[in-house]
Amino acid sequence: MAPHRIFILILILIHFFNIPSFAKEKKNTLKEITQISNEALKDMDAGNFEKSLIKSRLALKYAIAINDNNLIASVYNTIGANFDGLAEFDKAFFYYKKGLLYANKTNNDELKNWLNNNIGNIYCFDKKQYEKGIFYYKKSLEYSEKSKDSMQIVFTNLNLTWAYFDIGQFEKGFPHLKFINKYHKKHGDESTIVALNMLNGMYHSYKNNPEKAVVFFQNAIKLGTEGNQKSDLSYSHYEFSKFLLKKNDYENAYKNLELYNKITDELNIEEKLNKANVVGINLQIDEYKREIDKIGNDYKTKESILIQEQSRNKKIVILLLGILLVLSILFYLYSQNTQLKQKNKIKDIQSQLQQNTINASINGQELERKKIASFLHDNISALLSSAGLHLNAFTSKNHTNAEEIIKTKAILEEAHDQIRDLSHELMPTLLARFGLFYALEDLCEKNSNSVIQFNYYIVVPTKTRYNENFEMKMYFIIMELLNNIIKHSRATQANLTIQENNNSLQIKIEDNGKGFDNDKFYILEGFGINQIKARINNLKGTILINSKLNSGTTVTIEVPITYQKKITTPVFPSQ
Incomplete structure (x- = not known):
C-alpha cells in the first residue's frame, strides 16, 4: 500500500476517535449558552437591562467560541433590544446590524424577520429615514410570510402602514391597513389595537371622512388610556389634534396637543431613568462577576478535560501504526x-x-x-x-x-x-377520430358474447382526449390484456375500470377466470406480459398483476398522462 494512503487512513481514524467526545462537549456547551441567553431574555422582559446585558455578552463570548451563527445572531438581537429599551438607539442599531449579518448565514427565518423589523423601527422612528425603514420592513414581511407567522405578518403590516402614513403616502399604506383590518381580530395582538385604531383614524382623516375618523381616534384614545399604552396613546392624541385643527376645532385640538405633550414628557422622564439605570451596572457588577467567573471556570474545566481526552486519543493513534497490515487488508x-x-x-x-x-x-x-x-x-x-x-x-x-x-x-x-x-x-377509426375512451367502449362491446361479458366502467368524461401516441399505446396495451383474458382465462365476466388521479391514468382489469399461481407466473408462456411491461416502462408507468388459482386475475396499471398540446389564446381585459 502507498505510504500517503496509509497516512490518510490514520488521519481518518484520528478524526473518528476525536469526534464523539468533542461533539458531546459542544452539545453540552451549546445547552449552557442557550440557557444563559434565555435568562438574559427573561431579565430584559422584566426591565432588568443591566443583568440582561451582562448575561448576553457572556453568552455572545461563548457562542463566538463555538462558532454557532444562529446563537450569535440571537444574542446580538437581545443586546440590541436591551439598548433599544434603554433608548440608546445608535448602539441598538449597531448590534441589530451585526445580528443580521450572522442571521443571514442561517436558515432561521423567524430571527431574520425580527432583526429586519427592529432595524426598520430605528430607521423610521429614530433616524427618520423612512425609505430605508420601509425596505427593512418589507424584508421582515418576506421572512414572516416564509415562516408562516400569522401574528408577525399582521404586526409588520402595521409597521409598514405607520411608516407610509407618517410620510403622507396614504395610498401606498392603505393595502397594508386593509390587510390588518381583515386579519387583526384573528391573528393580531392586543398591544397593537390602539395603533390600529389611530391608523384608521388617520386614513379616514386623509379621505375626508370626519365621522369615521372621530370614532377611530376616540376609540384609540380610550383603549390607550385603559391599557396604559403611553407611547401609542401620545401619538393618538397628536394625530387627533392634527385632525381637529384641520376641522377648525381649535379648542379640542389644543387639548389633545396638550395631552400629547404631557404624555411625551412622562415618557421622556422614564427614558432618562432607564438611561440612568445603566450607571447602576457598576454597583452590581461585582455580584454578577462572581456568577460569570463561576460559569467561566466551569467552561475552562470542561475545556481542559476535552484537551486531555484528545491527548489520550492521540496516544492511541500511535499504537495504530503497529497495525498497518490490518489497514492494508482494509484498503484491499x-x-x-x-x-x-x-x-x-x-x-x-x-x-x-x-x-x-x-x-x-x-x-x-x-x-x-x-x-x-x-x-x-x-x-x-x-x-x-x-x-x-x-x-x-x-x-x-x-x-x-x-x-x-x-x-x-x-x-x-x-x-x-x-x-x-x-x-x-391496426389503427381503429374510433381511436383516431373520437379518442381512447370511445375506442375502449367499442372494444368491450365487440369482445362481449354469449361466453364472456366485458363490463366497461369509467369516471372520466368520455370525450376527454390525450396525446395521440399516448392514446394509441394505452389502447393496444389494454387490447392485449383483454385478448389474454379471452384466450387463457376461461372467464365468463371481466371488468375494465378507468379513472384519473393526480395526472395519472389508473386502469383496473378484473376477470373471474381460472387464475394462476403468482409464484409460478414467470414460467407461463403465451401471455405477452413482457411486451406489455416493456410498453408500460416506456410510458414511465407501473403494472401490478395479482392472481390466485380458481379465483380470477386482477391487473392494475398506473401511467402518467401525456396531454395534448394546447394553443392558448390571450385574454384581454374588458374595457
Whole structure:
C-alpha cells in the first residue's frame, strides 16, 4: 500500500476517535449558552437591562467560541433590544446590524424577520429615514410570510402602514391597513389595537371622512388610556389634534396637543431613568462577576478535560501504526468494493441501454402499425374501391352480367372488406377520430358474447382526449390484456375500470377466470406480459398483476398522462 494512503487512513481514524467526545462537549456547551441567553431574555422582559446585558455578552463570548451563527445572531438581537429599551438607539442599531449579518448565514427565518423589523423601527422612528425603514420592513414581511407567522405578518403590516402614513403616502399604506383590518381580530395582538385604531383614524382623516375618523381616534384614545399604552396613546392624541385643527376645532385640538405633550414628557422622564439605570451596572457588577467567573471556570474545566481526552486519543493513534497490515487488508477490501460498484454501474448502464433498445423497438412497432394502417386505408382500399367502380361502369355500359365479372366484383368487395378490417385492427377509426375512451367502449362491446361479458366502467368524461401516441399505446396495451383474458382465462365476466388521479391514468382489469399461481407466473408462456411491461416502462408507468388459482386475475396499471398540446389564446381585459 502507498505510504500517503496509509497516512490518510490514520488521519481518518484520528478524526473518528476525536469526534464523539468533542461533539458531546459542544452539545453540552451549546445547552449552557442557550440557557444563559434565555435568562438574559427573561431579565430584559422584566426591565432588568443591566443583568440582561451582562448575561448576553457572556453568552455572545461563548457562542463566538463555538462558532454557532444562529446563537450569535440571537444574542446580538437581545443586546440590541436591551439598548433599544434603554433608548440608546445608535448602539441598538449597531448590534441589530451585526445580528443580521450572522442571521443571514442561517436558515432561521423567524430571527431574520425580527432583526429586519427592529432595524426598520430605528430607521423610521429614530433616524427618520423612512425609505430605508420601509425596505427593512418589507424584508421582515418576506421572512414572516416564509415562516408562516400569522401574528408577525399582521404586526409588520402595521409597521409598514405607520411608516407610509407618517410620510403622507396614504395610498401606498392603505393595502397594508386593509390587510390588518381583515386579519387583526384573528391573528393580531392586543398591544397593537390602539395603533390600529389611530391608523384608521388617520386614513379616514386623509379621505375626508370626519365621522369615521372621530370614532377611530376616540376609540384609540380610550383603549390607550385603559391599557396604559403611553407611547401609542401620545401619538393618538397628536394625530387627533392634527385632525381637529384641520376641522377648525381649535379648542379640542389644543387639548389633545396638550395631552400629547404631557404624555411625551412622562415618557421622556422614564427614558432618562432607564438611561440612568445603566450607571447602576457598576454597583452590581461585582455580584454578577462572581456568577460569570463561576460559569467561566466551569467552561475552562470542561475545556481542559476535552484537551486531555484528545491527548489520550492521540496516544492511541500511535499504537495504530503497529497495525498497518490490518489497514492494508482494509484498503484491499475497499478497492475490491469499489471495483464491484463499478461493475454494477456498468451492468446498470447495459440494462438501461437494453431498455432503451426495447423502447425504440416498441415505438417503431407503433409507428409502423400506424403507417401500414394508413397505407391500407388510403391506398389499397381506395384502389380496390376504384377497381369496383370501373367494373360497375363497364357492366352498366355494356349491359353484361358475365359470371366472371360478378365473381371478380365479389372478390374485390371481399378484399376491400378484409383490408378495411385489417386497417381498423391496426389503427381503429374510433381511436383516431373520437379518442381512447370511445375506442375502449367499442372494444368491450365487440369482445362481449354469449361466453364472456366485458363490463366497461369509467369516471372520466368520455370525450376527454390525450396525446395521440399516448392514446394509441394505452389502447393496444389494454387490447392485449383483454385478448389474454379471452384466450387463457376461461372467464365468463371481466371488468375494465378507468379513472384519473393526480395526472395519472389508473386502469383496473378484473376477470373471474381460472387464475394462476403468482409464484409460478414467470414460467407461463403465451401471455405477452413482457411486451406489455416493456410498453408500460416506456410510458414511465407501473403494472401490478395479482392472481390466485380458481379465483380470477386482477391487473392494475398506473401511467402518467401525456396531454395534448394546447394553443392558448390571450385574454384581454374588458374595457
